[in-house]
Structures are given as C-alpha cells and as structure tokens.
Amino acid sequence: MEKWFVTMKKADFQKISERYHISPIVARLIRNREIVSEKEIDFYLNGTIADLYDGMLMKDMDKAVEILSEKIKAKEAIRVIGDYDIDGVNATYILKEGLTGLGADVDTDIPDRVKDGYGLNRMLLDRALEEGIDTIITCDNGIAAKEEIEYGKKRGLTILVTDHHEVPYVELGGEREYLLPPADAVVDPHRPDCPYPFKGLCGAAVAYKLIEALYNVMARDAEDVDYLMENVAISTVGDVMDLIGENRIFVKQGLEMLKRTKNEGLKALIACTGVPVEHLSAYHIGFILGPCINASGRLDTAKRALALLEAKTHREAVILAEDLKALNDSRKEMTERGVEQAVAQIEESELKNDKVLVVYLPDCHESIAGIIAGRIKERYYRPTFVLTKAEEGVKGSGRSIESYNMFEEMCKCRSLFTKFGGHKLAAGVSLKEEDVETFRKTINELADLSEEDLLMKVSIDMRLPFPYVTESLIEELKLLEPFGKGNTKPLFAEKELRVIHPRILGKNQNVLKCVLEDMQGNRIDAVYFGEVKACLRRMQEKARLSVTYYPSINEFRGKKTKQITIVNYQ
Template sequence: MEKWFVTMKKADFYQIGEMFQISPILARLIRNREMVTKDEIEFYLNGTIADLYDGMLMKDMDKAVTILKEKIQANEPIRVIGDYDIDGVNATYILQEGISNLGGDVDTDIPDRIKDGYGLNKALIDRAIEDGIDTIITCDNGIAAMDEIAYGKQQGLTIIVTDHHEVPYIDVGDGKEYLLPHADAVIDPHREDCPYPFKGLCGAAVSYKLIEALYGVMQKDAEDVDYLMENVAIATIGDVMDLTGENRIFVKQGLEMLKRTSNEGLKALMECTGVPVDSLNAYHIGFVIGPCINAGGRLDTAKRALNLLNAKTRREAVMLAEDLKALNDSRKEMTEKGVEQAVALIENTSLKEDKVLVVYLPDCHESIAGIIAGRIREKYYRPVFVLTQGEEDVKGSGRSIEAYNMFEEMNKCRALFTKFGGHKLAAGLSLKEENVERFRESINECANLTEDDLTEKISIDMQLPLRYVNESLIQELELLEPFGKGNPKPLFAEKNLKVIDPRIIGKNKNVLKFKVQDKDGYEMDAICFGDVEGCLETIEQSETMAFTYYPSINEFRGERTIQMVVQNYNPSK
C-alpha cells in the first residue's frame, strides 16, 4: 500500500509570486523543489547557457586539454572509447565531432555489450595498439578500469579518462580509500578532490565540458560547439540524471535546439517514431527516442546508433532510424516476456519474502535485464537485481529504491563479484553461476530495510480544489519543465470526489474515462491509464474517491476541455 503525504514547505508564496510574476501556486511548487533563495528561483526559472560553470574548474581538465592540443597539432591518432548506452553513444559523438572539427585525427570504438561487457578492456586496448593509436580518451567509462589503464600505459599509450560514475573505493578503518586509475588525466566530477560545483553531470556532459575547454585553449569560439548541447540533453534524460542545476539548462536548451536540429539522423529518428517536433519534451526523449538509440547497443551494436548521429545523407539516416526503431520494437516484446517470467518466479517461490529481490532468468537477453529490474521494482517497490547467463559468467543489472544505496550495499559483498559498478539507484555486476544463491543470501543479510522503507511514498505538492484549475494555470505549469528525475511533474490531490459514468475505452482497453464532481457540484473530466481494472473496481466499491492528478488540456475536434490525468487513487477516508 502506498503512503500519501503532502509536501509542506513554508515560504511567503504571495511575495515570491509578485517578485517573479507567477501565481502563488507556482511559487509553492518551486519551493517544494528545494528552491529557497531569490538566486535559486531566478536560476530555476530563467537560467541560460551563460549560467553554466567553466569546465576548467574540473580536476585534471587543464592536463587533458594541454595533452589534446599537442596531440591534435602533432596529428597523432586519437581514439575515443565510449559505452554502448545512450549516454556513452552521445558522449562518443561529442568527443569525435569536437576533436575532428579542431583538425584532430580521431576515430571511435564502442565495446560490444555481450562480447566485451561494460567499459575499457584489454581487447579494446590491444585493438587500439594494432591500429597504431597514440592516445585513448574514454567517455562514460574508465573510472573503474585501473588494471586495463595500467596495461595500456605499459604499452606506451597516452590515456585520458572522462567519466561520471562513482569512484571505486575500499573501506579502510573509519574511511574510504579511493582507487583512481593511473591515466594521464582523470576527469570525473565525483573525484573527491574535484572542486567542480555541480556533481550530477552525465558522461556526455563531461565530454561536452572537455570539448568546450579544448576550444578555448585552441583559441576557437566555444559557441561553435553549442549545437552539441542537443546530444547532452538526450544523454542527460536517457541516463536518468537529476534535472536540476546545470542539467536543467542543458535539457531546456538542448530540447529547443532539437526542434530545429540539422542532424540528419536525429531528424529521421524523430520522424519515423512520430514524435511531435514542435512540442518535443523530455518525455519523448525518455520514452520514444532514447529507447531506440539504446536498442542498438542492447540487441545489435551501439555503433548503429553512432552511425545514425554521423549520417550525412537523409537516405542513410532514414534507413538507420528505421532499423533502430525495429530493434526497439523487438526489445519491447522481449521485455514483456521477461517481466512475466520474473513475476511468475517471485510469486511462486520463496523470493517473495526477500527484501532485496535477486531474480535469475538464465535465458533472458542480458541487455534487457536492467529494464526488467526497473519494471519489477515498480511492481513490488523493493531493490531488484535481474541476473542472466552471459557468455562466460552470470551478468546482472540492479535498480533500487530511495532508501537503499545499491552501490554501497554491493560493496559489502564485493568478494562474490568478478566485476561490479554503479550508483545509488542502479548497478551492474558479473559473478560466477555458483555464487548466485550466495549473492541472494548475502545481499539480503546485509539489508537493513524496514517496512516503512519498503512502502512507496507518494509526495503530493498540494491539495488543489477543482475550481482552481483553469487554462492559465495549466499554461503556467509549463514554466517548471523539463520534468524528470529530480524535477518531477507537479502532483495535486483532491478528495471526497464523486465519480460519474466511469468507462474503459481505447483499442487496448487501457484507459479509464470518467467525470468527477466535488461537494459543491463542480465537475471535471478525468482520465486514468495503467491499472484501469483496479481503479474501476475501487471506484465501484467506494462512495467517494481521493485522486492525485496532473491537470491537462484535452483537444478533440477543435474543442478544448480541462481534464485531470489521474496518477494514484484511494477511497476517500
């Protein structure tokens, strides 16, 4: 059962409203998003490219740009080694594009998810040496590749690491000893000694900062790379970074740039997936465009997605975009099947009693383990690891809940893994098959999760009576976009609502449409997606209902009506 609570942040909402020419309702919503000072609110509402921090503030950025300037001028061959997901592909593209525009001799390599696994490995380094490469730059990986980088350095390579993942560490006494790779430069805002003010960048944003700084050092106009912000925006949303601070600006500006992009591949992908370019928002990137870019790395090779970004002709772009869309369609089918298998396993075994779910699906395609883990976490609201049989070892992906720091918990049983890494909310791992059950036992023994931790909290911004909802409020809510992790869509609630004429509609019978009426007789259209059967059953058994909702405009045959889009429901108490 969910627990609903209203966020009660205090402030003078009328004063804030007057100062920024917004309604008190909007002022309250901004305060709920932890904006307190005048400067914070100003940055949130009106931040621009000019407010982004100087990349030279990052530790080792000076070293990296000095090395790259020399390598470019000496025409030494440089290889960018990225990762096979949406962040890695865009980061690779940004570095390749930026360096080649400066006249550098640059090419790229991306590991194969199945053959190579995540990040830098010895085979990739050997391949670079065979190809006569002088310098490797990693992006969206490398921070955990201590041994591989040591090997590359022994072979005489120059290596620059750009990454945004947590720095691996070992516990020593009361503290932590961080394990930095011995590369020529290591750029990662999560370095303990990195003074960069904003730590939440994705890999593509770190790559962008490097290119921007490099342009400055080579006395080129850094504004010439502004267009690459559209790639930073795609990666930031796709890698589910918090849409706060600099990320908010990157995504806001990047989405505007995408609406008029000159990138043939992105144009073709938006066209073939049917996203509305004029009203493109973070949802379209996260749930339509992004999964297609990721599908290459999941089911084939991420080089397909990189080729799409590099496509020079419309014909080539359309062909590649259609291929990626087809791959994503088959990925969706495989995901549904995997979710069904995982649910059956949990429901019919002792797994159901575990606080941390470790689900072993040997035949599942390892590339979709993370997506299945995310879906299972949504269903059971517990940390989830989905493990699959890889080519050599068992591989897995984890997705966590707010109260459980997955990366730190995995550190407690690190001896069981052949490889692991990640963040608080997501992680990846490899281990021997004989250790699967031991891992399940150990990770559950270590878990100090209470019943309260395992109860999903629904944070409501405010109770909002129906009569306050009008077109100008709905329009004003757009000032809070882009929505996503760290900047959620506002959630309103109202109770004691009578439901009139509920009916299931849609060709897949997955939409519940009805009217709601408050105690004063005020009516509004309402719509609910998702578990429509459960919602209808609750409505039929209750006199009045409480709903959490987001208001929107429904346009149908030229008529505009206000409707509430229901997110959660409960009988009114």
C-alpha cells in the first residue's frame, strides 16, 4: 500500500522566481527540497568548487597532514588500505594517486570480502609488517577497528584513519561513550568533536580532502588533483550519499569531468556499457557504471576494479572493463535468483507477519545480500536483513526504511553479533548460526514501528496539469540536477485521467505505452516501466486513473515530442 501526499511548503514563489530568473514552478520545487534562505538557494543553483569547505577544518586533519609530509620526505613505506566497495576502491585510488604525485613510496591493499571481511583486520596488518610497511592509511573504513589498531600500534605501525562512517559507541547511564580508535590521527566528519560543517561526505571525499590539504601544506598546487573529483562523484552517487551541500558540487563538477575523462579505465567502462557520454548523469553512475565497479569486490576481488582505474593503456582498460561488465551481468542473475528465494521464504512462513524481515539464505553469495535486502525492502517496505552462510558463522546486510534507524536498533542487541557496523539506512552484520532465530525475534521485539511507519510514502511536489508541461519547463528542470538521494527528481501528479490505447512494448515486454487525457481533453504521451502487466490490467479495469509523473522530451528520428514517465498510479 502507498500513501500519497502533496508537499505544501510555503514561500513567496514569485519573489524567488524573479530574483533567480526561474519559473515559480521551479521555485516551489527548490523550496520543497528544504532550500530556504537566499544563501542556500544561491548555493543550490550556482555553487562551484570555490564554495567547498577547507579540509583543514576537520578534526585531526592537521595531524594527518603533518605525519604524512614527514613520512613522504623520509621515504617511509606507506600502504593505503581501502574497502572492497565502490567508495573504498575510489578512495584507495585517490590516496594512491595523490601520494604518488608527491613522490611518496606508496602501495595499496584491499581486503577480500569473503576471506577478510570488512575493514582492517590482523591479517592485513601482519601482511603489512612482513612487507616492511611503516605507515597505514585507511579509507572508507577504520573508525570501528579499535582493537585492530591497538594491535598494529603495539607492533610499531603508524596508523592514520580516514573514514565517513558513524563512530561506534556504548550507552553508559544514558550517556553515549564514543569508541574512537587509538590511531595517530582519526579524520572522520562524524566524530562528535569534529567541527567540519558538512557531515555527509563519502569516504572518497574525505580522502580527497586529505590529499588536497597535503598538497597545500607541501607547497604544491592543489589544482593538480582536481581531476580526482570525478572519482569523488562516482563514490558519492555509488555509495548513495545525500546529493546536498558539498556533495551536490562534487557530483555536478565530477560529472562534467567524467564526460571528458582522461582515465583510460573509466573511458573503457563508459564505452563497453553503452552509456551516452554526452548525456552522462548520476543515473548512469548509480545503475550502470557503479554496479560494474562494485561487482569485482562482490564476486571476485576489488583489486580488479582498482586495476581498471589505474590502467595505463587503452587495450588493458578495455579487457578489464569487459571483465567487470561480465561479472556484473552474472551478479544480476544471482540477484534475481536470491530475490525469488527470499520472497518464497517470506510468503510461505510466519516471516510475512514480522515488522523487520530477517531472511536467512544459506547458499546465497554473501556479497549480494545487501542488494537482495534492498529489493525485498522495496517490495514489502520493511527494514530487511538478508543473512548468508559464511566461512565462519553467518554474515549479512541490512537495508532500512526512513522511519527505522537500523544502526541504533542493532546497538540495542549488539551482544548477539560477532561484528556489526553501519548507519541509519544500511548495515553489515556477522553472528553465529545458532543465533539467527534469536536475532530475528529480538530485533522484532525491539521494533517500535506503527502501521503508518510501514506505509510507503509517496511525496508529490505539486499537482501539475498537462498544459503546464512545456518544453521550456522540461529544460528548466535540468537546473535541479543531479538527482539522487536527498535531491530526488521532482514528482508531479494529475488525477481523473482517461487512458487511451495502452500497450506493452519492448523486446523484454517491459515498457507500457499509452496516451493520457485529462478532464479538459488535453492529451500527452506516457510510458511506464515497472510491473507492466499489473498496470495494464488496472488501466483496462478502471475508467479513470490518478498518476504521479516526471516529464521529458522523447526524441525519435529527429522528431521531438513531450512525454511523461508514470511513476505511481492509483
């Protein structure tokens, strides 16, 4: 079930429209995104690289930069230890590229998802010690590795943490005690004592800020590393960060850089996945390029994705890009099978009555548990954990809904886990197999979710009658891009529509086309991508429908026509 509501934010839309030379419709859309003050509106519409904050504002950034500049001058061996997902791989690449440019003796290591698990572990530290490494920098991990860092420090390693995850804590007498790792420097905007104004950076953005600060301190031109902003953009979208504040600038600028990237690997990946380079958008990162980069860390080793970014020749890049695309294709097939098994398990058991879904799929590849959890969460609109059998015990991933803080809820039953981490909307977990059922029962007993919380909310920006859908409005909506989490595509609605000539098209029978007519006789072409058969049935049963939609221009054989994409219908 869905609950539709129209966002009714108040403002002087005419005044905003005149001041910023935009239409009142676009002024309303900006206000709906909680962009209120003149400064915020100006930043949203016109923000540039010059508006980014100074990385030195981050707690411990001065320490990290001082230590690194000394290590570089002393030619000490530095190792970057990243994570195996899109953010970790790009953050690793940024640190390695940046440090290499400063003449550092630097190499990288990325844990194996299955053998090593997430984050810093003793095996990685022992390997570094055996190979004569002096300094370790973590990226996109490290904030939760208190014991491992203690172990490394005792053995004489210098350890710097750069991360963007929440700091683990314990509740003592109603007070939170944060468990910061004992590293030589801990750079993470989520530290409670970090004054950095924008908390929503991804791991690659934190790594980029460190490199930028290091270049400034070592009297090198920080603009030399501007090109790494394209990697920050890939990570920001791929790691599903909110596209607000600094992230909006990183993604906006990074997308422009990506269109003319000099990176052989990224060029090859864009070409082999058929992404239209001139129209490259956040969508293409999120749903085409990003999953290919992630696939190597899921099904093979993330070192292959890093090798793609580091590829020096066109030939090497093409081979690596095609490998990643093939891996992602097989990941898609495995995901479809996993989703089918999860749905069957829920439908055929008492799980369907749970408010928090805990699905155990022992034979599922642990690397796709998070994707399956996301698909199940969307289908049932409930917080979902998908657990799989691991080398030791059980591992899994969780995906949450807006009204359920997954990380905080997991902190309440932390004694059940051998390892866990995450944030409000996503988490990773390890536990013993015999504790799976206890976990399911406990997390449901703790869940304070009402029926209202479990209704999918459809937030509509405004009712927009068809005559207002003009080419100039569709063009103007581009001002609001890039779209993604935290800056969603505008959603319009219209009601009492007659459906004319609905039909299913496409070689996979996955597109529904029709014409919609309002009560005044205005017509517009419409398409729907979703459960097309169910939609067609509804259209044939009902005389009139209400829809939510987004408008676009459809170009076919040189002819441009307005059309809308139906998002929801009822």
